[in-house]
Amino acid sequence: MNLETRIRTDVEARIRSGEWRPGHRIPFEHELTAQYGCARMTVSKALQALARSGLIERRRKAGSFVAHPHVQSAVVAIPDIGSRLRAQTGAYRFELLERQVRAPRRQSPAEAALHCRGDLLVLEGLHHAADEPFGFEYRVISLSCVPGAAAVDFSATDPGAWLIGHVPWSDARHRISAIAADAGTAASLAVAAGTACLQLERWTWLAEGVADARGGAGVTYVRQVYPGHRYDLVAEFKP
Amino acid sequence: MNLETRIRTDVEARIRSGEWRPGHRIPFEHELTAQYGCARMTVSKALQALARSGLIERRRKAGSFVAHPHVQSAVVAIPDIGSRLRAQTGAYRFELLERQVRAPRRQSPAEAALHCRGDLLVLEGLHHAADEPFGFEYRVISLSCVPGAAAVDFSATDPGAWLIGHVPWSDARHRISAIAADAGTAASLAVAAGTACLQLERWTWLAEGVADARGGAGVTYVRQVYPGHRYDLVAEFKP
DNA sequence: GCGGCGATTATGTCTAGACATAATAATCGA
DNA sequence: TCGATTATTATGTCTAGACATAATCGCCGC
Numbered sequence: 029m030n031l032e033t034r035i036r037t038d039v040e041a042r043i044r045s046g047e048w049r050p051g052h053r054i055p056f057e058h059e060l061t062a063q064y065g066c067a068r069m070t071v072s073k074a075l076q077a078l079a080r081s082g083l084i085e086r087r088r089k090a091g092s093f094v095a096h097p098h099v100q101s102a103v104v105a106i107p108d109i110g111s112r113l114r115a116q117t118g119a120y121r122f123e124l125l126e127r128q129v130r131a132p133r134r135q136s137p138a139e140a141a142l143h144c145r146g147d148l149l150v151l152e153g154l155h156h157a158a159d160e161p162f163g164f165e166y167r168v169i170s171l172s173c174v175p176g177a178a179a180v181d182f183s184a185t186d187p188g189a190w191l192i193g194h195v196p197w198s199d200a201r202h203r204i205s206a207i208a209a210d211a212g213t214a215a216s217l218a219v220a221a222g223t224a225c226l227q228l229e230r231w232t233w234l235a236e237g238v239a240d241a242r243g244g245a246g247v248t249y250v251r252q253v254y255p256g257h258r259y260d261l262v263a264e265f266k267p
Numbered sequence: 268m269n270l271e272t273r274i275r276t277d278v279e280a281r282i283r284s285g286e287w288r289p290g291h292r293i294p295f296e297h298e299l300t301a302q303y304g305c306a307r308m309t310v311s312k313a314l315q316a317l318a319r320s321g322l323i324e325r326r327r328k329a330g331s332f333v334a335h336p337h338v339q340s341a342v343v344a345i346p347d348i349g350s351r352l353r354a355q356t357g358a359y360r361f362e363l364l365e366r367q368v369r370a371p372r373r374q375s376p377a378e379a380a381l382h383c384r385g386d387l388l389v390l391e392g393l394h395h396a397a398d399e400p401f402g403f404e405y406r407v408i409s410l411s412c413v414p415g416a417a418a419v420d421f422s423a424t425d426p427g428a429w430l431i432g433h434v435p436w437s438d439a440r441h442r443i444s445a446i447a448a449d450a451g452t453a454a455s456l457a458v459a460a461g462t463a464c465l466q467l468e469r470w471t472w473l474a475e476g477v478a479d480a481r482g483g484a485g486v487t488y489v490r491q492v493y494p495g496h497r498y499d500l501v502a503e504f505k506p
Numbered sequence: 507g508c509g510g511c512g513a514t515t516a517t518g519t520c521t522a523g524a525c526a527t528a529a530t531a532a533t534c535g536a
Numbered sequence: 537t538c539g540a541t542t543a544t545t546a547t548g549t550c551t552a553g554a555c556a557t558a559a560t561c562g563c564c565g566c
Contacts, residue, residue, distance in 0.1 A: 030548080030549060030550090031549080031550075032549075032550090041474070043435070043436050044435075044436050044437065044438070044473070044474030045473070045474060046435040046436075046473060049435045050435055050436070056515095056516065056517090057516070057517070058516080066550075066551080067550065067551045067552060067553090068517095068551095068552085068553095069520095069550075069551070069552085070549085070550065070551085072517075072518080072519095073549095075517090076517095076518090083436065086516090086517065086518090087516085087517080087558090087559070087560095088515085088516055088517045088518075088557065088558045088559055088560090089514085089515055089516050089517075089557095089558065089559040089560050089561090090515095090516075090517090090559065090560070091516065091517085092516090092517085094435075094436070095436075096431070096432070097431055097434070097435070097436055097437070098347075098431070099345075099347055099427070099431055099439070099469075101344050101345075101346075102344065102345040102439065102441060102469075103342040103343065103344065103345075104342065104343045104345065104441050104443060105339070105340050105341065105342065106338075106339070106340075106341040106342075106343065107339045107340075108337075108338055108339035111339055112339070188338070192335070192336055192337070192338055193335070195336070196282070196283075196285040196288045196289055196333075196336070197282050197283050197289070197322065197333070197336055198283065198336070199283075199503070200338070200341065200503075201501065201502065201503050202341060202343050202500075202501065202502050203499050203500065203501045203502075204343060204443060204465070204499060204500040204501075205465060205495055205498075205499035205500070206445040206446075206463045206464050206465040206466075206493075206494075206495030206499075207445075207463055207495050208462070208463040208495070222461065222463075223447070223463075224445045224446055224447040224461075224462075224463035224464065224495075225445050225463065226443070226444060226445040226465075227445075230338075230341075234283070234284070234285065235280070235283030235284060254445075255445075256444055256445030256446050256447070256463075259444075260442055260443060260444035260445075261441075261442065261443040261444070262440065262441065262442045262443075263440065263441050264438070264439075264440050269518080269519060269520090270519080270520075271519075271520090295545095295546065295547090296546070296547070297546080305520075305521080306520065306521045306522060306523090307521095307522085307523095307547095308520075308521070308522085308550095309519085309520065309521085311547075311548080311549095312519095314547090315547095315548090325546090325547065325548090326528090326529075326530095326546085326547080327527065327528045327529055327530090327545085327546055327547045327548075328527095328528065328529040328530050328531090328544085328545055328546050328547075329529070329530070329545095329546075329547090330546065330547085331546090331547085
């Protein structure tokens, strides 16, 4: 293990063990420099990494201090459905229920948030695990932003997986909520109407600055609905 | 803006604009060094920061490449309820419904996952926004790990906010799921039984290595239930 | 006691080198 | 032609300095 990593993990261990509690002043850079017998840059990089991850706070002249935990910014990993199901069950299939091309609907908050000007490709489908419906997906793709999508046969490919491979890096917004399944969705998912479901929405845009160059910045909006007893989001993390 | 940040944001802008697509080889360190007229260390730190954030991948001898987006690791910020409600509505209150001290129940998966040996403080309460019930909370606190909790009057303080200030840094696991409200919870929240609710669970442990020193590593387990139409989790992020 | 001011000091950023490491590309031998 | 060896090269890590910056502390005058 390299020296920077060693210093960083040493300090982190003392913090997580509770030996250095929130507010405690950790040794000055020159003290750690002497302790580890290395250059100040090495210590500095280690402490800066801890500061970036939020574990410590650094103040000129005062020193470096163990930060106070702030759980309000906890993070949860949202796995891609297809890859997750393939890994867990081995059997995954996407079934396309409906496909149409139409203009954006201004009265739809979800579509308005995308700020699209051109036509939209609208898809509805089901994610199956071992031939059992697992999740419902409603997706909107901006054809002005992703023209290639018009020619793809989504009755065979998961739109999410295809987009990941054909759209460059972008910004996104997630919303996670609980809803009662309406009649149509419930029928597709083979559950009773009113069943508690986890709803995952995601808006994806190109980054600011290129918005106007391509007929609007919105790339795609997707709404996925999972019956509560078949899906949940789990994540290990450090607050 | 310092030079390292400038190089980093320049490269990031080209990636997010789509000018450098996934797989594109970005200029070598020595090329950027010449372009910006600085030392290699400065360029190296900028590119390493981008690599840590997952935007680029670096391979010795080959160079640095724009990474392929991997949405499966998207992140969502989970705000602290109290601070969120205080900020949004201005009115927030925690109401304690029940309090007891008892031994851990081995048959409870939630409590077993904490690996606690000593007694537990068990709390049930409601989060109110403007005197309307907003969320139900069931919480377990390990008294061997947090002895001070026994003496606190939680009829006045939100246990989550108190713990953040009295427990050092630790590891945690989250689970987000959708459930139908059972009769008791529904009554507390003043909704119909069976209402779709968002359930947020969190386990908190001291980091590994100090587990045995304090009668088990588990700090607290909390289960929060929100009616779907009153709460959702929103997060901006870059995949 | 108190407010302002300068000295001190820890971190922030950067340089111009050095050697290590790993992976590719080129070379050479069978 | 194929495979093994060697050379090349880009990144990884580190050093021993340098100057900048900001915040604190103590001093001094009021």
